[in-house]
Amino acid sequence: MACNMKILETINSKLKHRLSKEKIIENAVKWGLGPKTMEILKRAVNVEGLGAMPFTMYDAPPIIERALEDDAIVYDVDGREYIDTMAGFAVSNIGHHRREILEAIVDQFSKIVQYSEMLSEVRIKLGEKLVSITPGSFPKKVYYGVTGTDANEIAIKTARSYTGRPIIITQWGDYHGRSIGTIPFTTSFSTWSQNYPIMGADLNVVRIPFPYCYRCPCNPKADSCDECDESCLEFVDYMLSHSYYGLRDPSTGETNVAGFLVEPYQSAAGYILPGDKWIPGLYKLSREYDILYLADEIQTGWARTGKLWAVEHYPGVEPDVIMISKSIANGLPFSVVVGKAEIVDSLGPGAHTTTFAGYMLGCAVALKTIEIIEKENLASVARVKGEKLINALKDLMEHHPIIGYVEGRGLYIGIEFVKDRMTKKPATEETKWMTMRLMQKGVLVKRAGYLGNRFALSPPFTIKEDTMNRLIEVFDEVFSEAEDKFSIKGKD
Template identity: 75%
Template sequence: MVLGLAKIIDTIESKLKMIPDPKKILENAEKWGFGPRSLELLKRALEVESLGAMPFSMYDAPPIVEEAAEDAIIIDADGRRYIDMMAGFAVSNVGHHRKEVLAAIIEQFSKLVQYSEMLSEVRVKLGEKLVEITPGKFKKKVFYGLTGSDANEVAIKIARYYTGRPIIITQWGDYHGRTIGTVPFTTSFSTWSQNYPVMGADIGVVRIPFPYCYRCPCNPKADTCEECAEDCLHLVDYMFNHTYYGLRDPFSKSTNVAAFLIEPYQSAAGYMVAPDNWLPGLYKIARDYDVLFMVDEIQTGWARTGRMWAVDHYPGVEPDVVMVAKSIANGLPFSAVIGRAEVMDSWGPGAHSSTFAGYMLGCAAALKTIEIIERENLAYLAQVKGEKFMKGLQDLMQEHPILRYVEGKGLYIGVEFVKDRDSKKPATEETKWMTMRLLQKGMLVKRAGYLGNRLALSPPLVIRDETIDKALEIFDEVFTEAEEKFNIK
């Protein structure tokens, strides 16, 4: 009884440590040189906003963003300008200031914003466009939502409904949402810990390793990324052929698995790109064992990786279901699930509902955003600018021992920091410090990674070359300062 009480107290104390101290946040803001208006607004925000809000987890003191300028520039409450390396979590792919998108929103606003999930012409047009541009030569249909979590919940429900099977397979390190329905599929302790003691339990989840190339979970001695992926694929296939994993009976050939639900590349984990043989290998396993293949393109889609979709890098991979959100409406909340018609039609009317799903204003913004992406060939632009950015970062890696790993596709770039290259000891504290120093020097970045030692870089796809050059200059300066401050050689 005493031991049980001690454990409860320990759990409470550990949870309290996760809660930031408002006074400390303000002290950090002053320490890092926030302007007077930003300090005032931050103080007011701390009076009314829950400390569970995302801004308080991203920075020791979150900036107060007010407006955007042309290119990839964000302006704070004091008029300070920042190079935007987040695009609002890969939301503003076509740029913050797109007059065409604004005009489409205003035009639709003057007609009708929303009406009870009813059909409309703009909604039908968007549906036609989505089934046209998503991967797969088969007939597809659409289901609308508002957020990425919303889209993933629809996918999870419909996969189980269509197959009559309970198990969804996801990857260690995947992020599919924070709602009570999606959090079991998001394998992050920092996310799970905020749900205790009432955990989003879903016994129908099985997790497989993602081939994190720099720290391969399946074979730490793998010589190449492809070898790492091959070993992980062998494990997944092995799980389907042994009864004690509960996925499939190799004798009767019956399976409990409804679908794979995966991020093609891992976003919240720090923009980790899968080895080239990983997605085709997983797709083959799904086909071999009659399992749906569902991809979460919420951050990787909309030209971000140098293709319209991340899976477009792998000819022959045609997902049964694709989930999209974030940049689809360039800032307005909107999401969609696009899948095989027989899957999407397998449940009855009203099986899932959301008051604002498919609302006219969001549909109008999405149609115009897609038009811009296609007309301006932003996938190609992301590829070219991404190559330039990656080359600059790889050059910095040759000069800076703290920067150990650079990977990416298009303008979807992850960088990893270490204390020591031989041991690969993660530079977690150093990365946290660099995040604030970069902010102070005029750059907004997102710290991420399994070990909190990565930066996920996703600027608007319209970022100018000279802005990339300036960002590289700032990175160079901050890496040098971090190496001196933390004695990294």
């Protein structure tokens, strides 16, 4: 596919231009970072590996010190204010430092923090809550972890254990982690560009195209997202039904596939949504071919898309296993795998554990986070605020030719930038410049995308309407500046 070749070309180019300490400091001067930030940044480049995420996301990252409790505002060490559209990779959904969370931390810390060799009641309470609020009417059980990567490794291990089959199918553009165990299942731009050739050795991975509607890989001439979905589903069905793709045992005709490991919406790829037919269609194929459906809701979960889980936008879709992390403990490292009881129980004693799995402090904070989400109906809050922000961005699109596409659900929003709407040529350089210019003007955004030409917006649910209005005003200014700087013009 032409799109995939472009990604590989970009990766090879990036490998030739690794970061240097000198370049980061030079960029900090260029973009006018404050004196305290400069002093700390000079220390940072000498003590942290240059592959650390802040150096990847920004040419020169600000040094964040604190945040407001009741809005989407953070401050750097120089006192500069920024509108936060990232929420720490969609971690601080309910806000950066809720008082109720602090109280839950203090209460549990005063008792015991971690003793994972044994069970605890707070751990059992959390498990009981999770099996009651995740999709599926069947009996469920949980496995605890610490990170989203950890949760995905548990899911992969469990699927193979339960089915006795080796192959895991994932989507091109999915992000499931950067550990040596999960890199084979991750094909996001940043992961490939920064990790190649240090890739995992798992050979039993098959990638299928994701119906990236704006750049449909299965049908570039598709007139709608539904048509793109249908084309991609036909391709997947064809792969599953023919033995020469290696997904069926030629002697028995039975599938060799343990599970579909999929993000409902693609997060690290820039918050890309499929059409409405993809998720139900892929789930239907999983039932027809006796394949487990493993839903990575690590970024899309906990009300982010306007429902508690992204798959709940599609009635009847009940994942066999669902992976949860990020915002579940509002900033504390924590993850959970929830799945059909018989699947979870297929792992034998000691088959999976980590030192901090199910630690009491994390469990207590997760319970409090869930309580706040339910009590304040934050799924509805995300839906209403998201609709306002998406509509405002679509209004900007009418007079900003650099915007090629806007999509989203709830406060999970993607913006794609192009040099030309007719050709859809990606505005990669322009997007990188806008990321830094927005930082200068007090807005922090996550640059993402298959081609590095998208913004992924996931502000805390606490973002105020005045802050959203100010965000749109700054976007308007910077988009205009970029169009002038890079000579991007619409139709005359």
